[in-house]
Amino acid sequence: TISTPTMKQHPKVSMADLLHWASGLDWQEDYEYAPLKSSVVAMLYTRGHTDMAQFAADTEAAAAPGQAFRYSSGDSNILSAALKGMLGHKAYMTYPWDALFQPLGIRDATWETDADETFVASSYAYLTARDLARVGLLMARDGRWGERQLLPKDWVAFNRRPFDHYKAGQDEAVPGGHWWLNTGAPRPWPDAPATTFAALGHWGQALYVLPDEHLVIVRYGDDRDGSYRHNELLKRVLAAVRS
Numbered sequence: 001t002i003s004t005p006t007m008k009q010h011p012k013v014s015m016a017d018l019l020h021w022a023s024g025l026d027w028q029e030d031y032e033y034a035p036l037k038s039s040v041v042a043m044l045y046t047r048g049h050t051d052m053a054q055f056a057a058d059t060e061a062a063a064a065p066g067q068a069f070r071y072s073s074g075d076s077n078i079l080s081a082a083l084k085g086m087l088g089h090k091a092y093m094t095y096p097w098d099a100l101f102q103p104l105g106i107r108d109a110t111w112e113t114d115a116d117e118t119f120v121a122s123s124y125a126y127l128t129a130r131d132l133a134r135v136g137l138l139m140a141r142d143g144r145w146g147e148r149q150l151l152p153k154d155w156v157a158f159n160r161r162p163f164d165h166y167k168a169g170q171d172e173a174v175p176g177g178h179w180w181l182n183t184g185a186p187r188p189w190p191d192a193p194a195t196t197f198a199a200l201g202h203w204g205q206a207l208y209v210l211p212d213e214h215l216v217i218v219r220y221g222d223d224r225d226g227s228y229r230h231n232e233l234l235k236r237v238l239a240a241v242r243s
Contacts (some may be wrong), residue, residue: 053150056078076178135207162181203224
């Protein structure tokens with residue numbers, strides 16, 4: 001469970017629940033379609049922006065923790081605050097660079113914090129496409145980079161396992177541990193291997209990892225009209241590299 005002051009009102013929520021977007025909090029992940037009712041808009045831009053994790057944690061519960069999937073940027077920011085509590089403020093402020101960016105050779109990453117100096121885990125991380133691909137390659141290699149095991153293999157395996165209580169059709173892919181998986185029947189992206197997994201962002205931003213194909217794909221886009229389709233891009237890229 002999360003033993004930090006941020007989550008004192010929800011003592012049964014675990015790290016695994018947050019990683020599966022299954023905290024049970026009554027979160028509204030709407031942007032353009034219902035901005036006045038949107039939890040994420042309020043967190044990022046208005047009454048929650050100074051302490052985003054606390055704003056998310058102050059949300060009322062709608063379900064028991066770990067029992068229902070509900071995509072939430074708030075869950076991501078609570079995780080970020082939990083990490084700060086584990087490491088202490090000083091170590092936390094350089095941790096992404098010390099533990100991940102520098103070992104991967106990423107030199108130009110920018111990751112913004114809120115006013116409470118908590119990294120905004122849901123947003124505001126800026127990397128080049130090549131550098132983001134390094135993160136995907138690390139995951140494809142089960143957390144190993146060169147001679148170093150940067151991530152425990154069990155951690156990578158956890159992230160790539162589907163959430164048990166996910167119901168088909170709730171989202172565009174199957175949630176794992178903060179990664180999206182191409183599993184189930186039918187598969188979300190039928191023209192890609194079942195082992196494909198991805199990090200998906202707003203308006204078509206995506207990092208796809210295809211371990212069986214030894215392939216990592218980064219797409220930065222701004223497709224706010226909703227016409228972009230993940231499967232179509234994966235299908236075309238696979239056809240190109242296989243030809």
